Amino acid sequence: MNHYPIFTQLHQRKVLLVGGGQVAERKASALLQAGAQLKVVAQQTTSRFQDWFAAQQAEHIATEFSPALLSGVFLVVAATNDPALNRQVFLAAEAAATFCNCVDQPACCSFIVPALIDRSPIQVAISSGGHAPVLARLIRQQIEKLLPFSIGKAAALAGRWRTQVKQTLQHLSERRRFWEQLFQHSRFSQFVASGDEKAAESLLQQQLNAHQPLTQGEVVLVGAGPGDAGLLTLHALQALQAADVVLYDALVSAEVLELVRRDALRISVGKRCGNHQVQQQQTNELLVKWAQQGKRVARLKGGDPFVFGRGGEECAVLQAAGIPFRVIPGISAGLGATAYAGIPLTHRDYAQSVLFITGHQQLAAQSHGWHTLAGAQQTLVIYMGTLTAAEISRQLIAHGRAATTPVAIISQGTLPQQTVSTGQLHQLASLAQQAATPALIVIGEVVSLRQQLAWFQTSSAHESVAAA
Structure with a gap:
């Protein structure tokens, strides 16, 4: 955020406007509407300025600008067609610790004036930080259509x-x-x-x-998606805006957290492999505690709450405690990250099924069914598998999957820093050692289609291909 947005109370405050042309006239009109005590420094002015002076709505100072004129001034606006004079006004205002705006000179502004939708007392300001004022105006026009005049x-x-x-x-x-x-x-x-x-x-x-005060709140399990805030569902956004308390995972991106209501209490309950900052039992207790206090709680989970997110466990705890809850699905990393990487999970010629598994448990256990996992004509998507990549590769090859089977490791999926490393199954361990986390492993012939579907890849994705 390059600028801190504020709405300034100008009623009965002294404001200095340098300039008397049409641009300055527009600025003066807005400043007078805001109740400013306006002083106008200009040797020549438009006829409308003359009307304001005659009605004693503004004071005319028909001299050249002098830093002494800033005494007692709350803020100053420079709106002349002389960039050098505008800069002189800005430097004098900086020395006097006074807010200054120079029209069309972003470098000479300590504050900027946004495009405004005025439904007083409701006001909506849109700003491009001085970079694209026409774009800000077009956005304002779109929002204008949505807000009733009443x-x-x-x-x-x-x-x-x-x-x-x-x-x-x-x-x-x-x-x-x-x-x-x-x-x-x-x-x-x-x-x-x-x-x-x-x-x-x-x-x-x-x-x-x-109105009856609530003695018990509710919990909403919200799927935050794989990282890109644009993948949030509308219901998820509404839940984040309504929540009093938000418990969020380590995999929830900063962009998604920015959409949480500003005054909501945010509590990190993140767990990463080998570093459980908050145990699951503590998370369960926090959910019950805040809901029993009548709060609306959002349990924000990376991906989808019911896909390796322990959402089912938390729902069972809430049900046992008699706390109402609901679940808002999210786009799982297995769907979002692979799509952003240009890897289809199924394909008529290469894969007729897809399996999602986690790789952080003891892979030696027979429950994994390696014969099933090593089957051909299917895609294997492995969450949290980089630490056990060597064992995954060894077991799959031992149970019949070709050592040359294409593989990909997608790191920071759907985010601008997403990277995709590709190679073959026998190279999986070395690829995993180099991969940033969190990472998703994809195994199957569909990975080879990534080259053909290069047009679909996001511009931010970076690919490193292991040597054959």
Whole structure:
């Protein structure tokens, strides 16, 4: 994040505007609407400026800019057609520790002015950080279509009731749920849109009187996918935005965590091979603890909760504790990472089945059924198998799989730093030693199709091919 977004209160604050042309006029109009005490430094101005001066809405300083004019000024805007003068204003503002914006000169800005959607008191700001203001404006136009004009009236009405709601509902989480119920699951917004504010307030009062605090929350097991935040489902995003507490795994990417509601409590319960930061029993206890306190808990898991994610165990614990829960599926790494690597899991000519297994357990156990795993015309996808890659390779070859069978190891699947190493089954151990983790092993003839499907590979993927 290159800029910290803020909305500044300018009411009755002194603002200095340097410039008197049409661009400065647009800036002045917005500053006056925000209630600023505007001083305009310009020897020549447009007729609209003259109207503002005549109505004493702004003060005209018909001189050249001087750093002394910054005394007592809250912020300054330079909007002249002289880049050198704008830079002079910026440097003077920097020396005076005053916020400054120079129009169309990002390097001379300590703050930027975003594209704005104004449904006062609701405001939505879109910024490109000065890189692509036209793109920001186009995004604003798209969002404008989604927001009803009455949303500002709804916010203003809610604001008048905020104190009463706060006095009635003592806990922040209860107030949040009350407002969510009012805005999303009642006719409140419809009444406001139709202009019937009396009916809207009556409904608000009824719901406030009838509101019952929750003594028990719920848990949502959310599949975070293999890493790329764009692969989250809509339901998963909604759950992350609604959660009061989020327990997340080590494999959940930073991009996905950025989508969690800002004020939600985040708790890492990550487990990586050889480093169990939090034991499963502790995770189970945390889920029950927070839900019993009436919190909405999101259990955020890499991939899919029910694919090697121990989601079934956690659901059983919640069921035994009488806590309501639901599961939101996610794209498993076996599906997402292979797709991003350009490797189809099945193919009419090469593989009629696919098996998903984990490789971190004792592979010598007969329960693995090596004869089944070594079968031809199938794809084998192995999670957490890099540490046991040598044993996997030895057993598969010993049970009939050709030593020349194509293999791939996909590291950091679906992320910009994804890498794909390919080779043959007898080379699997050496490939695994070089692979970054987390990694996914793919074994089968479908791996050879990766070269033919190169057009499908993400531009960020890097391939290293083992020597034959």
